[in-house]
Structure formats: structure tokens, C-alpha cells
Amino acid sequence: MSLAYAEVIGDPIAQSKSPVIHGFWLEKLGITGDYRRVHMKADGLADYFASRRDDPDWRGCNVTMPHKQAVIPLIDRLDPLAARIGAVNTVVREGGALVGYNTDAPGFLEPLRPLLGQTHYFRMARVLGTGGAARAIVAALAAEGMVIVLAGRDVGKARALLEELDPKGDHHVAPLDHFADATDFPFDDREGCLDLVVNASSLGMTGQGALCFDMSHAPPGSVFYDIVTSPLETDFLKAAKGAGFRTFDGLSMLIGQADHAFRKFFGAMPPRGAADVALRERMLG
Structure with missing residues (x-):
């Protein structure tokens, strides 16, 4: 008996919670299907997509670190948003073609929507990291009128990323270690402003290095977000x-981006709202 399935691929992959999310929604909706994780090295990507093209039960895959840009030459076309961001986290078979999407951008913005729906005098985001996830986050925030300070180990890479994604924006770059030491900068009155501080890197993740950020760099009323x-x-x-x-x-962000991917994989709207509470409990259980 055939079984529709989707997957998440990455290196490493054991930490991925995507199978729990998609499995929860499949169960709640009574859909017969499966969602799996696959440990995928970079040198196996071409063979992976070649084999999946011929599997009629395969609905697509999510793509996590470090393959969000490496998969692009291996698929047939990109959704406009994914093309603009230059990173893919969801691949879906549509007809005979493999199409790349980026659901990280709308997924990242989902919990911020109530804040972004308000009027502000000024919006600034300090974004830490310059990898594939950071590309989606920078593009999403720039589209929401945020002035971005992008911090990375390589300032040149950060500057090139901003120029590529939002060349007309009034953005800034900084070395990542700039935020590690205390500052005595006298922040102005931030009432009516929106300030975000976003860790868009893998620093702080289990098995990775520490993220060093001194809280004196955060203006009063800042909102912190760690992916x-x-x-x-x-x-x-x-x-x-x-x-x-x-x-x-x-x-x-993970649940938000999975929502968009699930619709593409299984053609159904996942249960949200109150169901998110039960989903979080399952993921943390």
C-alpha cells in the first residue's frame, strides 16, 4: 500500500522537530501520511533528488542547515520569494517539476504580526548571523520597513547580503563581537518605536558555540527572538x-514555517490556535 510522505533533510538532523509537528497535524486531521527525517551530507543531495523524482509517494521535503542554498541548482524552478531571498527551505513536486519555496520568511514573521500591524515612528532590528536563515529574516524584515543592523563574523559578507536583498535600504553592518562587550550608548526615548534583537545564527544551539550578547546593546522595550x-x-x-x-x-518560527509547508505537502490546512499549545507540549515531552 502506497503512503504519501514528506521529509526534512539536513546535516545534522537528529535535533529536528519537524517530524513531530507534521506528524501531530497528520494525526489531528486524520490524514494517512508520514513525515520523516533524513541525515543528508552535501555530496548526497544530487542522488537524493534524483531518486525522489521517481517516487510517486514523495510529496517533497523541508531543507535545513546547511543545504538551503546548495539545493537550488538541483531543482527546476524557484518561487519568486525564494528567488529573491536566494535560499530554499521547502521543495515540492508540482507536476513533473521540483519547485523551491522559502517558508522561513512568513514563518518568522508570524508571531510578530500583532506588533508589525501597529504604527511606529521607527523600526530597527539587530540581526545576528548571515547564513541561509538570516537571508530569509533580513528579506522579511526589510519588507516590513525595518532598518537592519546585520552582524556577522565577516562584515563584508554581511554588507554584500544587505546590498543583494535590499539595495535601497538604509541598513548597517557590524562585527558580531561588537555586541559581546558592554556599551554605554545613551539610547534615546524609544516610545513609539519597535526594536528587535534576533539571533538568526546557530550560535547557542546544542553542540555549537556560545552567542555572546551584552544586554546593554538592547534599547528599552526591545523584543528578543531566537530561531x-x-x-x-x-x-x-x-x-x-x-x-x-x-x-x-x-x-x-518553526511552527509558522511548517504551516506553509504542510499545506503544500498534504493539501490541507493544519490545525492552529489552541492546537499550538498541545503541539508545543508534545514537542517538549
Whole structure:
């Protein structure tokens, strides 16, 4: 008996919570299907897509680190948003073609929508990281009128990324270690402003290096957002909470992007709202 399925591919992959999310929704909707994780090295990507093209039960895959750009030459076409971002996190077979999408951008913005729906005098985001996820986050925030300070180990790479994604924007770059040391910068009155501090890197993830960020770099009223999901409450978020800042964890983005991917894989709207509470409990159980 054939079984429709989708997958997530990456290196490493054991930490991925995507199978739990999609499995939960399949169960709640009573859909006969499966969602799997596949540990995929870079040198196996071409063979992977070649084999999946011939599998009628394969609906597509999510793509996680470090393959979000490497998969682009191996698929047939890109959705306009994915083309603009230059990174793919969802591949779907449509007819005989493999189409690349980026659901990271709308997924990242989902928990911020109530804030972004308000009027602000000024919007600034300090974004830490310059990888594939950062590309989606920068593009999404620029489209929402945010002035971006992009921090990376390689300032030249950060500058090139901003020039590529939003060449007309009034954005800035900084070395990542700039935020590690305390500052005595006198922030102005931030009432009516929206300030975000986003960890868009893998720093702070289990098995990765630490993310060093001194809270003196955050203006009053800042909102902190960490896309890392393992651990869920990173040291970055713990420090932000301890300093009294509002925070969003990595599951917010992960569930949001999975929502868009699930619709494409299985042709159904996933249960959200109150179901998110039960989903989080399952992921943390």
C-alpha cells in the first residue's frame, strides 16, 4: 500500500522537530501520511533528488542547515520569494517539476504580526548571523520597513547580503563581537518605536558555540527572538527574560514555517490556535 510522505533533510538532523509537528497535524486531521527525517551530507543531495523524482509517494521535503542554498541548482524552478531571498527551505513536486519555496520568511514573521500591524515612528532590528536563515529574516524584515543592523563574523559578507536583498535600504553592518562587550550608548526615548534583537545564527544551539550578547546593546522595550530550537530556552533568551525583555523562541518560527509547508505537502490546512499549545507540549515531552 502506497503512503504519501514528506521529509526534512539536513546535516545534522537528529535535533529536528519537524517530524513531530507534521506528524501531530497528520494525526489531528486524520490524514494517512508520514513525515520523516533524513541525515543528508552535501555530496548526497544530487542522488537524493534524483531518486525522489521517481517516487510517486514523495510529496517533497523541508531543507535545513546547511543545504538551503546548495539545493537550488538541483531543482527546476524557484518561487519568486525564494528567488529573491536566494535560499530554499521547502521543495515540492508540482507536476513533473521540483519547485523551491522559502517558508522561513512568513514563518518568522508570524508571531510578530500583532506588533508589525501597529504604527511606529521607527523600526530597527539587530540581526545576528548571515547564513541561509538570516537571508530569509533580513528579506522579511526589510519588507516590513525595518532598518537592519546585520552582524556577522565577516562584515563584508554581511554588507554584500544587505546590498543583494535590499539595495535601497538604509541598513548597517557590524562585527558580531561588537555586541559581546558592554556599551554605554545613551539610547534615546524609544516610545513609539519597535526594536528587535534576533539571533538568526546557530550560535547557542546544542553542540555549537556560545552567542555572546551584552544586554546593554538592547534599547528599552526591545523584543528578543531566537530561531534556535535546541535548547528551546537558550542562554540568549534567558538573559533577555532576566532583563525584563519580551521574547519569542525558535518554535514560533518553526511552527509558522511548517504551516506553509504542510499545506503544500498534504493539501490541507493544519490545525492552529489552541492546537499550538498541545503541539508545543508534545514537542517538549
